[in-house]
Amino acid sequence: MIVTLAGGVGASRFLQGLMKVVDPESVVAVVNTADDVVLHGLRVSPDLDTVTYALAGAVDPERGWGVADESWAVMAALERLRPSAPDGSTAGVTWFRLGDRDLATHLYRTQRLREGARLSQVTGEIGRAWGLRCRLLPMTDDRVETRLVVAGEGEIGFQEYFVARRHAVAVTSVRFAGIAAALPATGVLEAIKEAQRVVIAPSNPVVSIAPVLAVPGVEEAVAARRDDTVAISPIVAGAALKGPADRLMAELGHEPSVVGVARMWAPWAATLVIDEADAALAPAVEEEGVRCIVAPTVMHGPAEAAALARLVLSL
Amino acid sequence: MIVTLAGGVGASRFLQGLMKVVDPESVVAVVNTADDVVLHGLRVSPDLDTVTYALAGAVDPERGWGVADESWAVMAALERLRPSAPDGSTAGVTWFRLGDRDLATHLYRTQRLREGARLSQVTGEIGRAWGLRCRLLPMTDDRVETRLVVAGEGEIGFQEYFVARRHAVAVTSVRFAGIAAALPATGVLEAIKEAQRVVIAPSNPVVSIAPVLAVPGVEEAVAARRDDTVAISPIVAGAALKGPADRLMAELGHEPSVVGVARMWAPWAATLVIDEADAALAPAVEEEGVRCIVAPTVMHGPAEAAALARLVLSL
Numbered sequence: 130m131i132v133t134l135a136g137g138v139g140a141s142r143f144l145q146g147l148m149k150v151v152d153p154e155s156v157v158a159v160v161n162t163a164d165d166v167v168l169h170g171l172r173v174s175p176d177l178d179t180v181t182y183a184l185a186g187a188v189d190p191e192r193g194w195g196v197a198d199e200s201w202a203v204m205a206a207l208e209r210l211r212p213s214a215p216d217g218s219t220a221g222v223t224w225f226r227l228g229d230r231d232l233a234t235h236l237y238r239t240q241r242l243r244e245g246a247r248l249s250q251v252t253g254e255i256g257r258a259w260g261l262r263c264r265l266l267p268m269t270d271d272r273v274e275t276r277l278v279v280a281g282e283g284e285i286g287f288q289e290y291f292v293a294r295r296h297a298v299a300v301t302s303v304r305f306a307g308i309a310a311a312l313p314a315t316g317v318l319e320a321i322k323e324a325q326r327v328v329i330a331p332s333n334p335v336v337s338i339a340p341v342l343a344v345p346g347v348e349e350a351v352a353a354r355r356d357d358t359v360a361i362s363p364i365v366a367g368a369a370l371k372g373p374a375d376r377l378m379a380e381l382g383h384e385p386s387v388v389g390v391a392r393m394w395a396p397w398a399a400t401l402v403i404d405e406a407d408a409a410l411a412p413a414v415e416e417e418g419v420r421c422i423v424a425p426t427v428m429h430g431p432a433e434a435a436a437l438a439r440l441v442l443s444l
Numbered sequence: 445m446i447v448t449l450a451g452g453v454g455a456s457r458f459l460q461g462l463m464k465v466v467d468p469e470s471v472v473a474v475v476n477t478a479d480d481v482v483l484h485g486l487r488v489s490p491d492l493d494t495v496t497y498a499l500a501g502a503v504d505p506e507r508g509w510g511v512a513d514e515s516w517a518v519m520a521a522l523e524r525l526r527p528s529a530p531d532g533s534t535a536g537v538t539w540f541r542l543g544d545r546d547l548a549t550h551l552y553r554t555q556r557l558r559e560g561a562r563l564s565q566v567t568g569e570i571g572r573a574w575g576l577r578c579r580l581l582p583m584t585d586d587r588v589e590t591r592l593v594v595a596g597e598g599e600i601g602f603q604e605y606f607v608a609r610r611h612a613v614a615v616t617s618v619r620f621a622g623i624a625a626a627l628p629a630t631g632v633l634e635a636i637k638e639a640q641r642v643v644i645a646p647s648n649p650v651v652s653i654a655p656v657l658a659v660p661g662v663e664e665a666v667a668a669r670r671d672d673t674v675a676i677s678p679i680v681a682g683a684a685l686k687g688p689a690d691r692l693m694a695e696l697g698h699e700p701s702v703v704g705v706a707r708m709w710a711p712w713a714a715t716l717v718i719d720e721a722d723a724a725l726a727p728a729v730e731e732e733g734v735r736c737i738v739a740p741t742v743m744h745g746p747a748e749a750a751a752l753a754r755l756v757l758s759l
């Protein structure tokens with residue numbers, strides 16, 4: 130069994146590669162849910178959905194999230210209602226683009242949760258509908274919410290930061306509301322314990338991987354598997370390939386480099402894979418007490434992703 | 445001011461006619477909400493939406509409800525998720541067809557209600573977005589639910605009866621759960637009190653008009669205006685033009701004829717308009733203590749609807 134701690138886009142690229150080199154049924158992804166959001170009454174789980182669509186081969190290849198060949202009829206109609214919404218209402222918001230096919234996932238999930246199903250059950254059902262053969266687990270069935278304090282503005286939710294503000298504002302702190310009372314979803318700790326390999330995917334360390342680790346019990350479980358845990362740096366040449374990981378790391382006092390990543394993951398991962406662009410930093414990474422492997426980590430396509438997965442398994 | 449007590453399709457046809465013969469701003473429709481339903485977490489108000497789309501000139505002319513030129517991408521995607529839903533779950537139900545444009549209305553409404561807005565406010569906002577110039581009021585801002593006891597089966601909700609079972613099961617009783625505690629929406633009683641004319645639309649008497657009257661205070665308000673109240677029979681030649689009004693009336697002990705309608709509305713309406721097909725029953729209607737007007741009531745199109753509205757105003 131291979132367990133991957135996963136965010137959205139970066140993780141799903143890696144997982145697509147992993148599926149090509151091992152039996153998909155041996156793969157477990159433990160996915161961040163701290164950026165889940167309720168929009169228009171619907172429970173949206175962006176990272177779970179990104180991974181699901183990606184592994185189903187249905188993800189939009191341009192955006193890296195959402196469904197390919199998506200239509201946008203509902204958003205277009207909501208756009209027409211927006212002028213009626215009073216100030217301060219988010220009833221007409223369309224900055225969070227919910228495609229028509231994607232909406233069906235949210236309708237399904239919302240109804241199942243209303244029926245009392247756990248998110249992990251529902252995630253399994255949605256995964257089966259999309260033909261997934263691996264196991265996708267939300268990090269927790271409980272509600273955890275990433276909240277970010279924006280300088281001069283106060284606290285906002287993750288999607289407001291990420292989508293509405295396009296992560297173009299300075300963040301002074303991050304917390305995961307509800308995390309202290311959250312329990313790992315059934316199967317998460319067991320999978321980490323039994324895995325031959327635990328992988329920390331090249332996802333945003335601060336807002337994708339940190340919440341997964343912060344679910345009570347997960348840090349300890351991963352720490353106990355430190356020798357078998359391999360992290361892949363999402364920072365290449367001092368920058369995130371996608372998203373605000375580099376900025377967020379810097380704003381929150383982490384060096385936005387593979388060395389900063391090594392420092393963050395050193396308690397949990399004995400090995401860090403960094404990109405060839407950062408080869409010169411390998412000694413500095415190893416000074417953090419982490420074995421450093423230099424390899425091509427930028428996954429332009431399935432071939433690179435499979436090669437990276439093969440490498441991670443071979444270590 | 446003209447107040448119309450309204451259900452869905454039949455009422456909206458009449459209201460379309462009314463708009464053509466009076467200043468729309470003088471029209472108030474008090475609309476049934478007892479068949480509102482929460483589907484996939486979304487609050488759906490079928491009668492309010494039917495009237496809104498109809499008066500906006502956007503209703504689907506074939507179905508009489510929903511938006512014309514609707515697309516169904518979300519339903520099609522939900523259909524693909526359905527096989528994953530466990531037995532008894534309604535997460536994958538697609539029998540209640542929510543079109544893409546229609547869904548935007550429900551997303552908007554659901555979010556506004558979550559923000560604490562009253563249904564009447566939200567209804568006004570949606571109406572303005574669709575360019576309505578008349579006033580649409582839900583009968584109440586409170587949650588009322590039509591529940592029907594089906595012989596040999598127990599109690600089911602209205603949409604399950606109406607849509608899922610296509611009203612092809614025998615009903616032994618109907619109740620409006622929550623009605624005793626419901627308050628008329630702001631403006632409902634005032635409008636009835638001040639109207640020059642109150643109209644009981646040709647909607648299903650048992651499940652569309654009865655709940656409106658059953659909101660505490662409405663019966664008394666309409667009874668006080670009995671002389672100025674005109675009902676239009678939804679029963680023509682012993683049958684409903686659309687839907688199960690005739691069957692429901694018979695099952696619940698009302699004669700499914702214009703005489704039965706006269707008996708139902710006699711306490712509230714001094715005048716009943718019946719179709720020419722029922723001319724022979726006019727004396728029997730008048731025996732119920734109701735003035736009977738015989739006229740063409742079948743609204744094939746805008747011209748007939750306008751003529752009927754003109755007649756109702758002239759009485």
